[in-house]
Amino acid sequence: MTDKQIKRYQRLSQFAGLAMLLFGAVAAFDWLGAIVVFGTVSVTQIFTGLGVLTGVLSRWASQQLPSAKPPSIPVGPVAILLLALGLMVSAGCKGAGWRALDATQNARDLTAKQLASAVATKHAECKKAHGVKTEAFAACIKKHRAALDSWIKIARPVINDSIAITAAALQIADKVGKKANWIDLLKPAACAISRSVKAFGHYFADKAAGVLSALSLIDGVTCE
């Protein structure tokens, strides 16, 4: 193999290797949601495919070289550095806010479901013990009915408003390329769920742990 051929294969291996890293990094960033412009999975798949193709090309070119003449650019360490940096940036970007919103909606729905279920059980007990349309029935169900009221009229509207405002802030931040302070905006929702669970979570009996577990998934948002 002539020196000219060796140089040609070295360059091909280096450039194909770097192109593979570039495509891989774009795919990883897009997949993690850090690149707002590419919002679809198909874009991730295209860049992953390009990364694989250029990776194969890089490998083929390096296999043509004599073992004493490897490509001079240290593609491996550069790759690790670039991708570690990319993953760190990606992890701290918009994904966290949307995942926290998703977790908040789940915690809200679970709280509503457990409350309704607990009150339905009490409702049936009161009905069986006192009949319906009686003062004794009204007294029996009073606290549970009040818990429903506090959820429907106070907690749930706050939670839904906080979720909608946070989502809007995240979308606006995406459009203008700025960071949204979603933790502060989502706090009222997390606190309303937390306070509700504290106020009537004892009605849930053994199901309260599930609601608390759902609450713990709202990463980064704490209610003092």
Added chain:
Amino acid sequence: MISGIAGAVGILIKVVADAMGEPVADVQKRVLARIEADAADPTDETDTEAAAIDADLPSG
């Protein structure tokens, strides 16, 4: 060797990406769809139960 390292990095990316869960675009779509649904109908199971209790309460 270089292609081996690059391959290992690729696998590492895939593992990290998989570990981080569902793609953000999918989460975003689901969250927004639920917000729209909530805006159209904010009720849940608690409203049904409240109505059932109210129907069984004495009038007045």
